[in-house]
Amino acid sequence: MDAADFYTGIVAELYGPLKSYSQDPEPYAAFLEQVGLPALELGCGDGEPLLELRRRGLDVDGVDSSADMLNRLRRQAAEEGLEVTVFHQRMEALRLPRRYRAIFLAGPTFNLLPEDNVALAALNGIRAHLVDGGTALVPLFTPEPTPADQIGRVRTATASDGAELRVSVVAEERDETARTQTTLLRYERHHGSDSTVEDRPWVLHWYTRERFEKLAASAGLAVSAVTDADGGPAPADGTGLLHFRLRAA
Template sequence: MADAADFYTGIVAESYAPLKSFSPEPDPYAAFVRETGGPALELGCGDGDPLLALRRQGLDVEGVDSSADMLERCRARAAEEGLPVTVHHQRMERLSLGRRYRAVFLAGPTFNLLPDDDTALAALRRVREHLADGGTALVPIHIPASTPADQLGVARTATAADGAQLRFSMVAEERDEAARTQTAVLRYERHQGDDSTVVDRAWALHWYLRSDFEKLAAAAGLVPVSVTDADGRAADDDTDYLVFRLQADPHGTS
């Protein structure tokens, strides 16, 4: 499973690019990197959004992702533009790059893809180890909403470059409030003439209340310097989309 929220990596990632549902705006992340200074690292960079946009602006940013296929797409996109880019094939919770960064960030709530609190804590510890002195991590998280019943099975469609008809739908969803998990079954279809391929894929999210995440960060040796909502305003305790800015706790250990 890729770190990035890649709703288009069904049967063939290249073919499903028209069904991509989320491309983060690069400006907030460019501003963050300029504020903190480089080098910077994007966790869960996927196929290069917004990493490549930041590289176009001359920012010193590298990327890391757990999906080799997505990183290959990222490299190919960069090569088409003659854009130098450095990306690493690793998982967040096992991150070991041998250098430190002034900025470490996730472009969107990719952190929710980590399956449980233990994995999340391991990832935060690796973030702490990769922060330079005075460096800052930017970690958005959210509490996903349940999908309305009348939206289950409703397909999005697109046409691939080779003329194949692509369909994407969510066919089932289960939510466990106690475990703080929500698992959807996503269906990818590719139809061309008499050829049809259908692939179902589980898509699991694990969420955190603000207090839960703050405890994990503290255990990893990180302290929040700000917590805002999606619009950059100070977040309330019941806000369902939180953006944490974290720095190393000078009195703690990782």
């Protein structure tokens, strides 16, 4: 097992809607069929669903802030003989050479932007890279507090080289006013006499529907639809996984 896959899997277990590392490509293929190409996937990671969309011949670029993840994507694409265009950039600081008819996130990684001003910078970047009349798809969710019995629980796995991998939630703080939840995760790798321990905060930032619509409007984007995880109309007070469709105003 790769350490990155194990740690990502634990984060997905804690925050189910963040499970973007194994995405069904069908909803995104349908979205692109509806709104058109070319397309850009924000937070493409190591290639799901971008690689599957490229296998289907769809003109989709990717961008991610992790050089390691993009290298894994490129290696997989090279093994399959796929041509891919991906960029190592943060979504709140986009500077890409072309504009797109569709921009989307495969999972609510937008919730990882820690503050409203950072989110606004990302929305400004989305607007700048959409053609007039283009559409963006932004999934969002409101995280639940980590259950008390999960604090301190250690998950373990064995890496391909025999190392023991461990991860646990050390502490958590939630600020309803700032709409942030900060979870301190401890990552450990033990192999013989060699041990590595790293504490890393995961900050999730959520939005009321009204607040997100105002941020989008400030960036020149209008919310054209809000749907639930099954694609149906979302209730006005919905707090689960919501998909916001944004049109370039």
